[in-house]
Amino acid sequence: MSFVVDAVYLSPMTPAAARRLGMRDALGVPGAVLAAGMMGFGALALESGLSLMMALACTAGIWALPGQIVLIEMHMSGAPGALTVLAVTLTAARFLPMAVSLMPVIRAPGDSRTTLYTAAQLLAMTSWAWTMRRCADMPRESRLAYFIGFSLTCWTVGIAATAAGYLLAGSFSPLMRLGFVFLNPVYFVVLLIADARTVLAVCALACGAIAGPLLYYANPQWSVLLAGLIGGTAGYGLQRIIRRRRA
């Protein structure tokens, strides 16, 4: 019995099979959670007066919900374009360490640069976490296929969900629309609190959460960027003090 299990486990997974596994994984809980978030974004885009095409371009091009929300909120508050781009760019900084740690795992000797740099556009928190976990016991030549299968499926689901949220919110009753617009804030409240497991995350989240509304009263247009820089630096200092006390 154990021999059979081992034989199945050790049989090398072909790239095609890895791609299919990635697609199947993505269509489970990750796709559902993503679809909920992106439907909320579609509703927010409609409420903010964006065209459907523009909402879809945000999802396809930026492909990071926090950045997309920052873009819409700052645009609505009349912030200068350069400031908005800077803030969106800063929210995406997490992708650098993610890509740096992912590439040595999924890269195989024969992979072309074009494929790798194109695949990088699809990188997101979920695809990073799933690929890092799944690829540990997968042959090297199948790992990129898994990543692309997973993240391309997520990307497609995300774009479709943005369209669905945008189109549905317009035909909903005001009460339903309100629920949809509330979806993103409550999504991030839960996600950020669930994510706050390290001293660094707790300090940064707490300082940011306090700085955000306060700075909004002082200057709405600069508030997002300043909350990040001031709140983040305060949080960074605080976690250093706590770490030093503990050590």
Added chain:
Amino acid sequence: MLELWLLVIAAALGTYLWRGLGVLLSGRIKVNSELFNWVACVAYAMVAGLISRIVIVPGGMLAQTALAERLVACALAVAAYYLSRRNLLVGVGAGVAAIMAMVALH
């Protein structure tokens, strides 16, 4: 309109910058340096600041709801998340249902 399109394109490029740079630098830099810790703090704080601002001082449709209603809905969402063994869909669903129920009742 054109300006907004340029904004979306620039934001997409700015976001891709990190992804592409990560591919380029993988294997060459250490990701657990103090600089990265600071950058992570700034990114966390920016998102946390924006979300807490939207919950506390919202614009648009959410401005019609009371602060207490939004806070109660968020608290219920977090509680539902943990009670459902960390199911994000259950948590978010509970929060959305809560705000809609409270608005429908007043």
